[in-house]
Amino acid sequence: MEKHITLPLTNELVSSLQAGDMVYLTGIVYSARDAAHKRMIETLEKKEALPFDLKGQTIYYLGPTPAREGQVIGSAGPTTASRMDKYTPALLELGLKGMIGKGKRSPQVIDSMKKNHAVYFAAVGGAGALLSRQIRKSRVIAYEDLGTEAIREMYVEEFPVIVVIDAQGTDLYQRP
Amino acid sequence: MREIDVQTISDAVRELCIRINYELSGDMQEALMKAAETETSELGGKILGILEENLKVAKEEQIPICQDTGMAVVFLEIGQEVHFTGGDLEEAVNRGVARGYTEGYLRKSVVRDPLDRVNTGDNTPAVIHYQIVQGDQVTITLAPKGFGSENMSRVCMLKPADGEEGVLNAIVSAVKEAGPNACPPVVVGVGIGGTFEKCALLAKKALTRPVGSTSGKPHIAELERKALERINELKIGPAGLGGRVTALAVQIETYPTHIAGLPVGINICCHVNRHIRTVI
Numbered sequence: 001m002e003k004h005i006t007l008p009l010t011n012e013l014v015s016s017l018q019a020g021d022m023v024y025l026t027g028i029v030y031s032a033r034d035a036a037h038k039r040m041i042e043t044l045e046k047k048e049a050l051p052f053d054l055k056g057q058t059i060y061y062l063g064p065t066p067a068r069e070g071q072v073i074g075s076a077g078p079t080t081a082s083r084m085d086k087y088t089p090a091l092l093e094l095g096l097k098g099m100i101g102k103g104k105r106s107p108q109v110i111d112s113m114k115k116n117h118a119v120y121f122a123a124v125g126g127a128g129a130l131l132s133r134q135i136r137k138s139r140v141i142a143y144e145d146l147g148t149e150a151i152r153e154m155y156v157e158e159f160p161v162i163v164v165i166d167a168q169g170t171d172l173y174q175r176p
Numbered sequence: 177m178r179e180i181d182v183q184t185i186s187d188a189v190r191e192l193c194i195r196i197n198y199e200l201s202g203d204m205q206e207a208l209m210k211a212a213e214t215e216t217s218e219l220g221g222k223i224l225g226i227l228e229e230n231l232k233v234a235k236e237e238q239i240p241i242c243q244d245t246g247m248a249v250v251f252l253e254i255g256q257e258v259h260f261t262g263g264d265l266e267e268a269v270n271r272g273v274a275r276g277y278t279e280g281y282l283r284k285s286v287v288r289d290p291l292d293r294v295n296t297g298d299n300t301p302a303v304i305h306y307q308i309v310q311g312d313q314v315t316i317t318l319a320p321k322g323f324g325s326e327n328m329s330r331v332c333m334l335k336p337a338d339g340e341e342g343v344l345n346a347i348v349s350a351v352k353e354a355g356p357n358a359c360p361p362v363v364v365g366v367g368i369g370g371t372f373e374k375c376a377l378l379a380k381k382a383l384t385r386p387v388g389s390t391s392g393k394p395h396i397a398e399l400e401r402k403a404l405e406r407i408n409e410l411k412i413g414p415a416g417l418g419g420r421v422t423a424l425a426v427q428i429e430t431y432p433t434h435i436a437g438l439p440v441g442i443n444i445c446c447h448v449n450r451h452i453r454t455v456i
Contacts, residue, residue: 103357125359129234
């Protein structure tokens with residue numbers, strides 16, 4: 001089914017999504033990939049506050065290319081999600097509701113998604129030029145020293161994704 | 177003896193880095209177009225359409241095809257009649273990569289140490305493979321490699337008794353386990369023979385062959401065909417969401433090996449299989 005959703009995600013919105021749905025997202029998403037995840041977890045271990053409140057938010061596993069003058073962002077497609085698996089359950093426990101990436105997730109992440117009522121979307125890998133057009137605003141809000149791996153707050157409009165794993169744990173990659 | 181200033185090499189590397197990240201080579205474009213014609217899954221077809229559109233947008237609007245603009249892998253075939261002047265060759269290559277990635281608005285994806293993981297800020301160093309050949313020319317092949325698919329690659333030290341079937345199983349299971357992670361439709365580079373490191377290097381080199389070309393050795397060409405057929409029976413499909421086109425090509429290079437061994441290197445590349453060559 002095709003759906004158009006305004007972020008942030010609520011429990012009701014998450015419940016309405018099923019593996020296989022084509023979804024167009026509008027609203028705020030945060031970019032974070034390997035190094036930013038590692039640093040967020042270290043921050044939590046030190047009992048310090050994260051750069052943004054995870055409640056209801058969506059993280060896009062992304063490290064873009066630099067923007068040219070006049071561009072909002074450079075090429076901006078998804079990176080492989082499984083590298084974030086080790087860090088993900090802790091973030092889901094803090095209220096993270098959505099993740100955008102590509103590729104498989106671990107059983108631990110899927111269990112935590114079911115427990116915390118969250119959804120995992122895939123964007124088309126290797127379509128970063130096309131996807132960048134749907135990102136209308138972008139600013140680095142934390143970890144600037146990480147370069148492409150910094151955390152960005154981005155406003156996306158009609159950003160196309162597919163629900164790969166829904167909150168019931170149904171996994172589109174595991175189809176018969 | 178022919179003298180070549182290393183700055184010429186550096187300038188060429190810069191140019192190649194930029195060019196290949198904004199426009200795929202003709203063989204890859206053609207392979208993707210052909211894939212769209214043969215894909216029977218509706219969603220698979222749609223995704224291949226998106227990839228074609230992405231290539232168009234990348235070229236027209238000057239946005240890199242993929243945000244992972246790769247670690248620069250450089251093959252240098254150097255004629256033995258060449259004498260380099262003007263400085264250190266390796267430094268010149270890295271200077272070309274740094275300028276290409278900085279001036280070309282490409283992503284800096286390289287960290288200085290695999291464990292402390294501090295970004296070098298200019299995508300250097302490149303991985304450089306040197307080969308001394310006959311003549312007085314230098315052939316530069318640049319293949320910026322994305323790591324979504326690199327992470328799904330492997331080396332299998334098979335036994336001679338495993339034979340052709342063992343090789344086929346190794347190739348197919350690597351692609352199967354990679355699934356959606358490697359951004360299918362993939363190109364599979366395979367190196368068979370040599371030693372542990374030689375088969376991996378052959379696999380990487382195989383990815384730089386024009387996609388759609390077949391091995392000059394009939395039994396290897398047949399193996400390429402069989403492997404491709406079996407991979408496309410997996411139905412992983414474009415983006416791993418189901419379909420007929422899981423791989424665009426399987427390309428195999430071979431080398432003599434030891435009586436006790438059958439090394440197989442499998443280097444998977446996503447559909448953004450960037451390779452470009454120039455002769456100086």
